[in-house]
Amino acid sequence: MGARGRAEGTGRMGTIGELGEFGLISRLVGRLPAGPAIALGPGDDAAVITAPDGRVTATTDLLVQGRHFRLDWSGPYEIGRKAAAQNLADVVAMGARPTALLVGLAVPPATEAAWAERLYDGLADECAETGAAIAGGDVVGAAEVVIAVTALGDLGGAPPLTRSGARPGDAVAVRGRLGHSSAGLDLFRAGADGPAELLDAHRRPRPPYTAGAEARAAGATALLDVSDGLLQDLGHIAAASGVRIEIDSAAVPVPALLGPDGLRHALTGGEDHAFAATFPAGAVPPAWTAVGRVAAGSGVVVDGRSYGPGGWDHFAS
Structure with missing residues (x-):
């Protein structure tokens, strides 16, 4: 069921504290559609997910209020889509098909129950983009909102696409938007009210989920999700593969919408969840x-020179 197919909530349904843990779980589970890989969904001590390949890809992320999202900038639906997207993109970046999400939610008891429902609507709708579904999770009271998401995926009998396969002579290519979330973040920080497209890009990434299948079909030698900035993430391929990656700035897609700092946003901005591959x-x-292109050597250069600083580090000041 899409976002428009769910009730937005008319009238007050109370806070999470008033509803209680099991009342909240009942409301949230009732909004979640089943997925084809979910053999047993929420309701027991653990879910059962089919794994036809015999292997499961798994990834997990935390989103912390004030660090990854702000409640005055983003509504619960956008936060839900963002939380799901950044995990689903990691599964796709391995060349796998997303199958299921497990979601842990820590939330202040005074939060309106409708807020949590819209969060889960966003999570479920983003899952629907890939054919995955929410299989279970946990809820707990806390002083601020924290969302923990674990995504699972199926490789369909194929080897994973890793960061370590790039070889000199390979081409380096990207798929999806670059720099939009970063430019939107700058606008939010400046108190600007537009362009709306950039503000929306920061609230909610839009990964091109077909990228994994496209890359595999074309014989990609390495693939990853661009979450922390193109140059920083390409640095992971360079290090894992033992190669040098050379970027031509004139070839990087930089739409005029990104403004005068567009190239910087495209090269160093994170959270668009585009894909980069060799x-x-x-x-x-x-x-x-x-x-x-990929060459012999080490590191990442732009037009033959180092470019920096840039990229996201969770522990940088």
């Missing part, structure tokens, strides 16, 4: 944009 020369898929 492909054998001449094998870049049509929907992807070639932005550079």
Whole structure:
């Protein structure tokens, strides 16, 4: 069921504290559609997820109020979609098909129950983009909102696409928006009211979930989700593969919408959850944009020079 198919909540249904743990769970579970990989969903001590491949890809992320989202900038629906997207994108970046999410929610008891319902609507609707579903989770009271999401996926019998396969001579290409969330964050910090597209991009990423299948079909040698900035994340491929990655700034997609700092946003801005991959020369898929090449050496350079600082570090000041 899409976002428009759910009730927005008419009239007061009370706070989470008034509803209680099990009352909240009942409300949230009742809003969650089943998924094809969910053999046993919420209601028991653990869920049962089918794993036809015999292997399961797994990833997890935390979102903390004030660190990853602000309640005065984003509504619960956008926060839910963001929380799901950043995990689903990691599964896709392994060349896998997302199957299920497990969600842990810590929330102040005074929070309106309708807020939690809209959060889960966002989580469920983002899952629907990939065919995955929420299989279970946990709720707990806390002083601020914290969301923990674990995503599972199925490789369908194929090997995972890792960061360690890039070889000199490969092309480097990207798929999806770059720099939009970063530009939107700058606008929020400046108190600006537009462009709306950039503000929305910061609230909610839009990963191109077909990227994993496209990359695999084209023979990608390495693939990852761009979560912390293109250059920083390409640095992970360079380090894991023992190569140097050379980026041509003129080839990086920088729409005018990003403003005068567009290149900086595109190279160092995170949270768009685009994808970056390396492909054998001449094998870049049509929907992807070639932005550079793999060479012998180490590190990442732009137009032959180091570019920095940039990229996201959770423990940087």
